[in-house]
Amino acid sequence: MTNAAELPGQPRGAVVSGPATRRARCVLAPNPSAMTLDGTNTWIVAEPDARDAVVIDPGPLDEGHLREVVATVERDGRRVALTLLTHGHPDHAEGAARFAELTGSNVRALDPALRLGDEGLGVGDVVTTGGLELHVVPTPGHTRDSLSFHLPADAAVITGDTVLGRGTTVVAHPDGRLGDYLDSLRRLRSLAVDDGVSTILPGHGPVLGDAQGAIDYYLVHRAKRLAQVETAVENGLRTAAEVVAHVYADVDRSLWPAAELSVLAQLDYLEEHGLV
Incomplete structure (x- = not known):
């Protein structure tokens, strides 16, 4: 879910398909909504002079969008060598099987049910x-299978729905868990502080140019919401x-239906920690 607050380092306006860093470009899926913001960001990542490209989150089962992703890769003189998924929600992953048909690429994901090919994705x-180097970062919480991808060469991280380009995300109870989500935010913060990550390439919304500021905002926001829920229960x-x-x-x-999922996750968290 989102709210109207702007995040640190967030440019005004909607996502525009095109280059975001030296190695990553976005193709925006035509599925805007209150939950998906401007639509799903499909990321094409490749070394500048390489023929092979990696596509992250092909998006919904929209033939026009999937073909546009393929065409964008081919216009750069490349081919899709591999498809990765940040998580299994349909707006990110529903088109993966069809995309694999169009490109002949394997699909790698944490959830075995989403994989097409022999290899999955694991922690580390x-x-x-x-020649591309993408580090798999476990970021459960929004969902159990959520992953992020650290792109060291561009000091960037592709976050799926764990961090959005505008507003905040839902902890999708019961699959998502607040404790896991807070740990994931801290893990991403350490990438910013210790590994120099400055740019967030989100699953929805604009690119964020202040990774640490955005993650700190998320952590403060979650703490405030949790305190509000705890007070509401006490009342x-x-x-x-x-x-x-x-x-x-x-x-x-x-x-509010999405907010209810986050509240259920917060209530579970408070109960687990003996706070209600």
């Missing part, structure tokens, strides 16, 4: 297709729907 893996609100109506009154009502 490094993808080196076409007698018991159901997730009641908490949402009170705590998320500043959020568009069309996003």
